[in-house]
Amino acid sequence: MKDLSLHILDITQNSIAAGADRICINLSVKGHPQMLVLEILDNGKGMDEEFVREVTDPFKTSRTTRNVGLGIPLLLQSANMAGGELNIKSEPGKGTALEARFNINHIDRIPLGDIPETIKMLIMANPDISWTIRFSSPNDNFVLDTDEIKQYLDGVSIANSDVLEWIQNTIADGIKLVYGGVLDEVN
Amino acid sequence: MKSIEELKAIRDRTLKEMSIRDNEDKMRIVVGMATCGIAAGAKNVMNAFIDELNKRNINNVTVSMTGCIGICRLEPVAEVFDATGEKTTYVKLDAEKARRIVAEHIVNQKVVTEFTVGAAER
Numbered sequence: 579m580k581d582l583s584l585h586i587l588d589i590t591q592n593s594i595a596a597g598a599d600r601i602c603i604n605l606s607v608k609g610h611p612q613m614l615v616l617e618i619l620d621n622g623k624g625m626d627e628e629f630v631r632e633v634t635d636p637f638k639t640s641r642t643t644r645n646v647g648l649g650i651p652l653l654l655q656s657a658n659m660a661g662g663e664l665n666i667k668s669e670p671g672k673g674t675a676l677e678a679r680f681n682i683n684h685i686d687r688i689p690l691g692d693i694p695e696t697i698k699m700l701i702m703a704n705p706d707i708s709w710t711i712r713f714s715s716p717n718d719n720f721v722l723d724t725d726e727i728k729q730y731l732d733g734v735s736i737a738n739s740d741v742l743e744w745i746q747n748t749i750a751d752g753i754k755l756v757y758g759g760v761l762d763e764v765n
Numbered sequence: 766m767k768s769i770e771e772l773k774a775i776r777d778r779t780l781k782e783m784s785i786r787d788n789e790d791k792m793r794i795v796v797g798m799a800t801c802g803i804a805a806g807a808k809n810v811m812n813a814f815i816d817e818l819n820k821r822n823i824n825n826v827t828v829s830m831t832g833c834i835g836i837c838r839l840e841p842v843a844e845v846f847d848a849t850g851e852k853t854t855y856v857k858l859d860a861e862k863a864r865r866i867v868a869e870h871i872v873n874q875k876v877v878t879e880f881t882v883g884a885a886e887r
Contacts, residue, residue, distance in 0.1 A: 734775075741775055
């Protein structure tokens with residue numbers, strides 16, 4: 579995967595397939611050395627311990643289960659390439675929490691990519707899911723919550739093209755606010 | 766947050782227009798968005814569908830995602846469902862092909878045979 583937005587698009591498909599109706603995407607910059615931390619949290623059906631252990635192995639998992647393939651192994655690879663790591667915690671019936679860490683200044687750290695576009699597409703294709711998007715850095719914080727947006731919409735679909743464009747622009751502004759001057763690719 | 770006022774204005778505008786568009790026949794475009802599709806460029810394809818529909822002010826077509834359709838070697842893949850439920854599977858897509866599908870299949874109701882799975886497998 580070329581950038582983080584593609585990983586987000588890919589990994590959230592696992593949450594959707596797990597029947598989640600609440601998905602949080604948290605992206606933060608923290609620590610010394612500075613790490614870029616991506617968290618994806620869902621309330622889907624979860625995985626048992628054995629499954630979580632196997633889920634990062636592309637060969638074992640793709641052979642034993644049809645639901646899992648290369649998505650997580652590729653994210654693990656992207657994190658490892660940038661001196662980071664991947665952690666997955668899950669509980670059957672409760673949900674899954676995935677955390678990928680990247681050393682920001684590592685030469686192989688993948689860029690953010692077009693995150694506003696990815697989020698727009700996720701909301702458009704899955705309007706009934708409650709999405710929470712959070713960005714944070716030492717500079718600032720940003721939150722977008724689709725349940726909150728729906729309160730203002732009065733029955734207009736969140737998948738309406740003008741609403742989606744507003745969401746995309748709002749997220750783009752959020753990224754500039756939080757990561758401008760923090761990540762090289764955001765000015 | 767970008768102004769909530771803007772959002773409210775969009776809502777009011779849309780509520781006014783909504784009654785005109787109700788009950789029209791719905792077509793659906795479903796883009797394969799599993800790891801195989803994403804790695805092959807499905808994101809650009811989906812965005813081209815959305816953008817082209819918006820440009821042409823077409824509101825009665827929904828664009829959604831699905832998992833792996835099972836023909837990973839032919840990704841990016843998209844399925845177009847007509848109002849009657851008839852399905853056309855398009856393969857090896859890119860943004861430009863997506864725009865042509867909107868123009869020819871969605872607007873003019875003419876299947877773009879050369880992009881279909883039938884043509885690719887021949």
